[in-house]
Amino acid sequence: MESSLDSRNWSTEKSAELYRLEAWGSPYLRVTDDGGIAVNCRPDKFEQSDFTIDQIVDDLYRQGGKLPAIVRCPDILHHRADRIKAAFQRSISRLSYSGDFQLCYPVKTNQRRNVVRAVRQNGIGLEVGTKAELAIGLDEIKHSSKPLLCNGAKDRLYMDLVIHAAKAGVNAILTIERPEEVQLLIKRFKEHQFCPALGLRICPGTQAEGFWSESTGQCGQFGMHRHELIWAVDELRKHGILHHVKMLHYHLGSQISDLQFIERAAEEVASVYAELIEEGLPLKIVNAGGGIAVNYGGNSENSYYTKNYSLDDYSYRLLSAVSGVCRRDGCPEPVIYIESGRGLAAHHSFVVFELFDRGLPDHPTGLQRGVQHRELATLESYARAPFPRFERVTEAFSVCQSKYRSGLMKLREYARAEKLYSDLCRQSFSTRAPRNLSGNLSIFQSVPDAWGLKQLFPIMPIQRLNEAPVERAKLLDVTCDSDGVFQEYQSALSPEWLPVHPIGPDPYYVAAFHTGAYQETIGDIHNLYGRTSVIRVSCNDDGSHECELDHAGDTVADVMQEVSYLEDVIDEIWAFFGVTGNEEARKAIHQLADGSTYLDLDNRNQP
Known part of the structure; x- marks a missing residue:
């Protein structure tokens, strides 16, 4: 595509091709004729949308927010849920599969209340893995018949709360993941004389490829190995609890990009399920965990960032593997649960930030022009x-x-x-090295996996896409950390830099997409850059859109309190400047405390 970067022959179609937008953004994003990016939150209802990210940014500022900002689109969550459920229903029909399907959301994906509430509107179960997440799950699901999957490390209080919830009618399933949990369960059962529905988690021998491959396979860290599973079954039988075991659970890993591993693991676990049925366990459910991959704009050279299957492929091959074993061994086909976090939530939010150049103007003064060499x-x-x-x-x-x-x-x-x-x-576009441009964001706060895993996230300008992006850039954040840089890009030209437009006096906005899974709650306040603004976008039945500011962004005072510098510290600094007689400094310290932790680029040219 190198030769086509000619501004005289440029088009919005070439921009879409350059940034591989169709591969990772469809059906939610498209380039508009005037060079913006339109967001279609409800592609099930509207073929296309003209509501652009620029309009969202305008609404953000009108409501008192600032960039950088997270843009959340709950309607995309609903659409993703509907697509996953529809794919499984089609596969159930194609295979004449006698079991059913249940989609569950791992709360750890994003625990923000607005996100969990949006997910719950789709009749989705919840998976929790800590005591705090258990409290969230109970609050959200207490009046629902949908399952609450209780996973993770457990202590006495955790188990007691699950037992009380089950007594109260909550459809809670307590997953036993390690042998020591069996012993704790037996003690709690004896005290309460009650046992909730149970699941047994096994560690599949299948090892997938990807970032988390070392946590799976024969030496995997989650779930019981076969000898531990047999011991657990025998212990539960001995204490009269075995009839409460309803679910067999496994998890192959997150972002499984190759379908063969999903099929292989499902077949392996289905064989365990069939043998346990033969031993008399009243299993009804096989929980296949997570793993649905998201296309982050990768290609064959970095396949961890993409996938080789559709949702229809995923559901068909998983159900087919389970069905094949069950029909071979003559046991009932189970209800299939999946815990989809990334596949459900990644698309629904993105981060918008301003890009700026820290270099000199085009014609700097004071440089030696006398030629002596x-x-x-x-x-x-x-x-x-x-x-x-x-x-x-x-x-x-x-x-x-x-x-x-x-x-x-x-x-x-x-x-x-x-x-x-x-x-x-x-x-020279074809030979030059990329220049360093700064984004007014903290990668550690907003896109932490770009730092921790060097993960690819699709990034592109949200404006001027009807012009050729003739500059090469490597994007840095504003932290004082050499790791604060996006290392990889989804451009069709090179994974090492991002094509951008020459930055002029007007603000130049870009966005990092597919940040809806894990990024917001993993992010931290490195360098004391706090939470960004958050704006929520909803699409009405008539195609109009509404934007609502959920969070205006942390102030400097907010993040100072997080590290135990309380409000009196600001007052003490204010008093110190008062002693020196510097009233401008006293005014500035209060402006700083009440202001954003990020750069105020709106006022950069003011005196």
């Missing part, structure tokens, strides 16, 4: 040439570097050489 003169001549050869430019600049290090070139002379080299690099 042949190599500097060579660079001057290349700057006037229409198509200089990049290797010769690099060679001339390398000599200047050597001379400067040896003391043979003065600082101002070298500064001139450096500026010429930088300008020449920017002139």
Whole structure:
């Protein structure tokens, strides 16, 4: 696509192709004719939408929010849930599968109340893994017949609360994951004389590929191995609890990009299910955990960021594997549960932030222009040439570097050489190195997996897509950390840099997409950059949209309190400046305390 980056022949279709938008953004995003990005929150009802991210940003500012901001689209959550459920129903019909299907949401994916509430509107069960998540799950599901899957490490209080919930009629299933939990359960059963529905979690021998492959397979860290499972079954039988076991649970891992592993694990666990049925366990459910992958814009070279299947493929192959074993062994086909976090939630939110250039203006002053070295003169001549050869430019600049290090070139002379080299690099799109541009966000707060896992997230400008993005950029955040950089990009040209437009005096906005799973609650306040603004977008039945500000963003005072610097610290600083008689400083410290932790780029050009 290199030759097509010609502004005279550019089009919005070429922008969509360049950023691979169709592969990872359909059916929710499209490039508009005027170069924006439209969001279609309800593709089941509307073929396309003209509501752009620029309009969302305008609403954000009108309601008192600022960038950076998380944009949440609950309607996309609903659409994702409907697509997953519909895919399984089609596969059930195709296979004449006698069992049913239940979709569950792992609360750890995003515990924010608005997100969990939106999920629950779709008749979805919940999976919890801690005592705090258990409290959330009980609050959300207490009047519902949908399942509450109680996983994770457990202590006495955790089990007691599940037992009380089950007594009160909550459809809670307590998953036994480790042998020590069997012993604790037996003690709690004896005290309460009551046992909730139980699940047994096994560690499948199948090992998938991906970021989390080491947590699965024969040495996996979650679930019981076969000998532990047999011991657990025998112990539960001995204490008269075995008849409460209703579910067999396994989890292959998150973001399983290759369908063969999903099918292989399902077949393996179905064989265990069939044998346990033969031993007399009243199993009704096989819980296949999570694993539905999301296309983050990857390709065959970085396949962990993409997938080789559709939702129909996933549901059909999983059900087919289970059905094949059950029909072979003559046992009933179970209800299939899945705990889909990433596949359900990733698409529904994205982060918008402003990109800016920390470099000098195009025509800096004060650089030495007197030519006293042949190599500097060579660079001057290349700057006037229409198509200089990049290797010769690099060679001339390398000599200047050597001379400067040896003391043979003065600082101002070298500064001139450096500026010429930088300008020449920017002139040739096909050979130049990317420039560092800064995004007004913290990767550690808003897209932490881009740092922790070096994960690819699709990033692209949200405006000017009817123009050719002729600049190459590597995107840095505003933290004081060398890891605060996006390392990989989904561009069709190169994974090492992002094509962007020349940044002028107007704000230049970009967005990181598919951040709805895990990013918001994993994010931390590194460098004391706090939570961003959050705005929620809803689509009405007539196609109109409403935006509601959920959170205006943390202030400096908010994050200071998180690290135990309370409000009196601000007052003490204010008093200190009062002693010195500096009233402007006293005013500034209160503005700082009440202001955003991020840069105020709106006022950067004000005196």
